[in-house]
Amino acid sequence: MKVKNQSFFLLRNHPSHKSPHHHLPQFPTFTKCCLNKDQETLVCDIQNTLLLNSTSFFPxxxxxxxxxxxxxxxxxxLLSYPLLLVVDHELGLKLMIFITFCGLKLKDMKNVGRAVLPKFYLENLNLQVYELLSSARSYGIKVLIFTRVPRVMVEEFCKEYLSVDDIIGTELHSIGGYFSGFVSSSGVLVKHKAVKEWFGNERKPDVGVGSCILHDQLFISQCKEGYVVSKEDGKKSARTIMPREKYPKPLVFHDGRLAFFPTPLATLCMLLWFPLGVLLAIIRLFVGIYLPYHISRIVGGLTGVNIAIEGCDYSWENKNKQTGVLFVCTHRTLLDPVFLSMTIGRPLTAVTYSLSKMSEMISPIKTVRLTRDRKQDGETMYQLLREGDLVVCPEGTTCREPYLLRFSSLFAELTDEIVPVAMNTHVTMFYGTTASGLKCLDPIYFLMNPRPSYHVQVLGKLTKELTCSAGGKSSHDVANYIQKKLADALGFECTNLTRKDKYLMLAGNQGIVEDHDLTFNGLIEYELD
Structure with missing residues (x-):
């Protein structure tokens, strides 16, 4: 009874349950805000303002x-979630901070803030509020973010994608490169007090944007002009998801395993599925390894793996040719060559570098390691082509989004028997690629999805006029042409980004490992001159 009465008392005193009579006078909606060059500062919050559906920061x-x-x-x-529903907002925030950050490395949080969170922030970004911030930037107005959530969770996104001038949030205590799980001595940020401390008693920010809750009303009351994002504004924004072309900057790379927004219910479903998903992934692996291609494709479909095949016509194959066919694929996961072999019903050889021992053991097709020496690797692949068909992914690393990275040109110098293959994947729960995690688990995570799908489109063989030896084209021209052809087939966009760009952005390194480190996997990649 004591717990029940205490919970009722806390709920009654939660800011969202306050009587309207306790609210400050309502401010106009932010859609009526008209910025001008005379204004110097704009302050807002990321929770309930810049992000849609962010009343709870739990996900x-x-x-x-x-x-x-x-x-x-x-x-x-997740077990703490019921408790979060009955305690007051500040205590609930401290509890989430403790569970999430206690013992977490600072560098791990930095990686998550740089490579994981931005994707989900962009997908929930309030387009209208973002456009207001963009207008402020165009007028030279200084933009400041004041938020109760930990600063380390939003700082990377706000500076990298929103170009804000400063972020003031709850500071976390750390020791020896680890978070302790507690907030700093200053406590959870109180926004209206933080604004006073930041600007002093003699100055006020020109424009403030917040939500309709009491804390934000107090927050924007410290500004010369205050505007709110009402529930009606939120509903209008939610009906039009921010299109990719309007992102502040293109989202080409992101990391992490989760492919869904982890609300409490979605997270519960994932955790319940996880043991079954591991078992299902093992079954699917054994099906792919030990069964013939045409049977494994059928049995794999019965387990939920959807393989869509388009344009797979192998009638141009010449049984008497001296060299094999070079399949040039887009690179979505480590399983690209395996699914291509299942599609055409023929064993292929895949060239790799620094492949994990586990990936080598479970691979149902032949894999050959390369050395990163262009001349030596070219000779190796040429010899492999004389023995049979070969598959390469000239992007050199995987990309999850609808973009193609720059193609290496080495493959174009090896043969005129080139067949472009457009491959794409779709997952609903786990991504089968990672830049900073255990790469040997990539195939497992992909096959753990309830219904993973692969779309394989084998395009027509490259005509002799478009090749190097027969057509007189440069290897760079051939590589660029095939990149464009594959991008058009998939509806993707070509880029000049490379594997180094990806790893510098996601992992803070160039993605190069020593010979003894066998945790890195990928298909052949060389830099274009």
Whole structure:
């Protein structure tokens, strides 16, 4: 009874349950805000303002707990959710911070903030509020973010994608490169007090944007002009999801395993599925390894793996040719060559570098390691082509989004028997690629999805006039032509980004490992001159 009465008392005193009579006078909607060059500062929050459906920041804490921590940490955070519903907002925030950050490495949080969270922030970004911030930037108005959530969770996104001038949020205590799980001595940020401290008693920010809750009303009351994002504004924005072409900057690379927004219900479903998913992935692996191609394709379909095949016409194959066919694929996961072999019903050889021992053992097709020496690797692949068909992915690394990275040109110098293959994947729960995690688990995670899908489109063989030796084209021209042809087939966009760009952005390194480190996997890639 004491717990029940205490919970009722806390709920009654939660800001969202306050009587309207306790609210400050209502401010106009932010759509009526008209900025001008005379204004100097604009302040707003990211929660309930810049992000849609962010009354609870629980899903973003879950992303940090799972991607930066472990599935056990995510499970403990989910168990705490019922308690978060009955305690007051500040206590609930401290509890989420403790479970999510206690013992977490600072560098792991930095990786999550740089490579994981931005994708989910962009997908929930309020387009209209973002356009207001963009207008402020165009007028030279200084934009400041004041938020109660931990600063480390939003700083990377706000500076990299929104170009804000400063972020003031709750600071976390750390020791020896690890978070302690507690907030700093200053406590959870109180926004209206933080604004006063930041600007002093003699100055006020020109424009403030917040939500309709009491804390934000107090926050924007410290500004010369205050505007709110009402529920009606939120509903209008939610009906039109921010299109990719309007993102502040293209989202080409992102990391992490979770392919869904981890709300409490979605996270519960994932955790319940996880043991079954591991078992299902093992079954699918054995099907792909031990059964013939045409049977494994059927049995795989019965387990939920959807393989869509388009344009697979192998009638141009010449049984008496001296060299094999070189299949040039887009690179979505490590399983690209395996699914291509299943599609055409023929064993292929895949060239790799630094492939994990586990991936080598479970591979149902032949894999050959390369040395990164262009001349030596060219000779190796030429010899492999004399023995049979070969598959390469000239992007050199995987890309999840609808973009193609720059193609290496080495493959174009090897043969005129070139067949472009457009491959794409779709997952609903887990991504089968990673830049900073255990790459040997990539195939497992992909096959753990309830219904993973592969779309394989074998395009027509490249005509002799478009090849190097027969057509006199440069290897760069051939590589660029095939990249454009594959992008058109998939509806993707070509880029000049490379594997180095990806790893510098996601992992803070160039993706190069020593020979003794066998945790890195990928298909052949060389830089274009």
């Amino acid at each position: 973003y804490f879950m992303l940090v707990a799972f991607e930066g921590g472990s599935i056990l940490r995510a499970f403990i955070l």
